[in-house]
Amino acid sequence: MPLRISEEITFRKLEALLAFMETGNLAKAAEALDISPVSVHRALHSLEDGMRCALFRHEGRNLLPTEAAHVLADVARDVLKTMSDGIRVTREAAGYSADQLKIGSLYSLTIKTVPQVVIGIKMRRPELHTELVLGSNADLLQKLRQGSIDATLMALPEPDAEIESIPMFEDDIFFAAPADSHYASLPEIDLRVCRDEPFVSLGEGYVTSSGFMEAFRIADFTPNVVMKVGDIFSLMNLVGGGIGYSLLPGRVRDVFAKNVAFVPLTAEYGMKQSIGLSFLRRRERDPNLLGLAAVCRMLMRV
Structure with a gap:
């Protein structure tokens, strides 16, 4: 049967112990905990009663921790952290979180x-x-x-x-081309006319990447992807620099408006996010x- 813990040993008293051990002073510990020095002193002596052993000794007016107090402080840090973590995950399980x-x-x-x-x-x-x-x-x-x-x-x-x-919101997907490309002035575009062009795309896992592959499934050909990148801004730089064409959501069209043209796809693609x-x-x-x-x-x- 596990040892029963005395009612004299509480989380608040363990906090008082740690505050005193870290500051070395009753007044500073009280200030850290926003309580009175008398309350800290009582908490420490109450812990001694609960532990049934001496945690401190007096030298003049000074209260000095014994080796036992240092051992209890180490345990208290672990106990308080474990309880703090337990409260957090319990609140999350109940649908409540922190700051x-x-x-x-x-x-x-x-x-x-x-x-x-x-x-x-x-x-x-x-x-x-x-x-x-x-x-x-x-x-x-x-x-x-x-x-x-x-x-x-x-x-x-x-x-x-x-x-x-x-x-x-829903976002339309556009054919992205360099602003000086001959495709840039088209009112709309069918991907089939770009069969021989180089393309750049995002890596796997991006929704724009999966939409990219779906569009070419509709167009019934496999694009020549010359480069893949890990973020959409690098992708737009590649398009603007003439490395290849791509498919991009309309929400980014204003970022590189001078370098990249967004051309609507023909209706059969109907690409949206x-x-x-x-x-x-x-x-x-x-x-x-x-x-x-x-x-x-x-x-x-x-």
């Missing part, structure tokens, strides 16, 4: 959507610290499932019982995510 929000995003959404969302959530919850994690759709979805991000702005995933998604907010359904009552969802819904109406 930090990790938002995943596609690179292309950092132009307009992400700043709008971050400003909106700061206005609603100014105490919240926001961290941005960038990646591909596949990377972000994996991080969301693993719990390393709280929510993500990306192309909406396939229906999943574990994931809640809020659609925000559905962009929105996704988070784990078990956390739908999390106040931070409720605030984030409200911001995203508001942006839908703008």
Whole structure:
């Protein structure tokens, strides 16, 4: 049978012990804990009663920790950290989180959507610290499932019982060509006329990459991809520099407007991306995510 812990040993008293051990002074420990020095002194002596051994000795007016106090302090650090972590994960399981929000995003959404969302959530919850994690759709979805991000702005995933998604907007996909290309002035383009042209694309896992391959499936030929990159801005630089053509979402068209032309695809392609907010359904009552969802819904109406 495990040893029963005395009621005299509490988390608050362990905090008092650590504060005293770290400051070496009753007054400073009391200031750190926002209590009186008398309360710290009582907590330390109460711990001694609960431990049934001496933790301190007096030298004049000074209270000096014994070796036993150092051992208990080491244990207390581990216990308090474990309990703090336990409270956090318990709150997450119940749908509540803390003062930090990790938002995943596609690179292309950092132009307009992400700043709008971050400003909106700061206005609603100014105490919240926001961290941005960038990646591909596949990377972000994996991080969301693993719990390393709280929510993500990306192309909406396939229906999943574990994931809640809020659609925000749809984005057309365009044929991207250098601004001085003979394709740039066309009112629309059928990819079949580009069969012999070089192309550049994003790597696997990006929604723009999967749309790229779907478009060429419709065109019924395999494009000559001369280079793949890991972010959409590098891709646009390659297009603007004449390395190859590509397919890009309309949301990035203003970034390199002088160097890259966005030409509509003919109607048979009908290429669009559905962009929105996704988070784990078990956390739908999390106040931070409720605030984030409200911001995203508001942006839908703008």
